[in-house]
Amino acid sequence: MPTIRLALILTVLLPALCAACRSTPTQPTLNLRLKRELDSIEVVDQRYRKLMMGGTTMNSRFDSVARAAGIPPEQVGPYLSRRMSAQDSTNVVRIAQIIDQYGYPGRTLVGTPTNEVALLVIQHSTRIPQYLPLVKHMADKGEVDFYLYARMLDRHLMYQGQEQIYGTQGCGYSVPNPTTGQHDWIKFIWPIKDAAHVNERRKKAGFDSTVEANAQRLGIQYKPMTLDEAKRIEQAAKAAPPSHP
Known part of the structure; x- marks a missing residue:
């Protein structure tokens, strides 16, 4: 009798357990290598922008850059702007390669907030018209927050007058x-x-x-x-x- 009762219990439980396994959604596996690369790109994207930010410490930051670069303080602004533009150009080339290989690196692929990095780089480039429809599509899918697309759209409209x-x-x-x-x-x-x-x-x-x-x-x-x-x-x-x- 114990053997029969055990068999009956297994007969009832196994189908339920299998159904539970089928209904449990699998968590997406992030591409950690790509995530680390994008996080590094964000750091260099912000490097010169942080130096050029206003505020009470801007003069001391400019003095430090002037000493390090061996240039007069009044030339620091144009110097940083040139360096920033050169870095932006390098960044967007790499982002374009990533998108060609993986599609837009959104929330499913690299998690948050890393899913914002490609959008940030694109917004600092001349390629907004090329990628704006893709960013809109990803926002509609929930891969990036809609307000980020809205911000890029505003910049595109401003550039278009x-x-x-x-x-x-x-x-x-x-x-x-x-x-x-x-x-x-x-x-x-x-x-x-x-x-x-x-x-x-x-x-x-x-x-x-x-x-x-x-x-x-x-x-x-x-x-x-x-x-x-x-x-x-x-x-x-x-x-x-x-x-x-």
């Missing part, structure tokens, strides 16, 4: 002041389509701040601006002779 959608992009121009004869640095949030409802769109897209708070983070006092106003400032900056210290 069109109104942005989510108010993520700010810009600045050196414009001559007709009264003083000196150049004024004018910073503003690039014009936004239907600006009155931008914070609603930002919330829906996954942003955790308002357009006003984002502008403050960029060191800009937010003021809605028309596309015509922005283009007049842009044209005035392009037409002006360079300023001299």
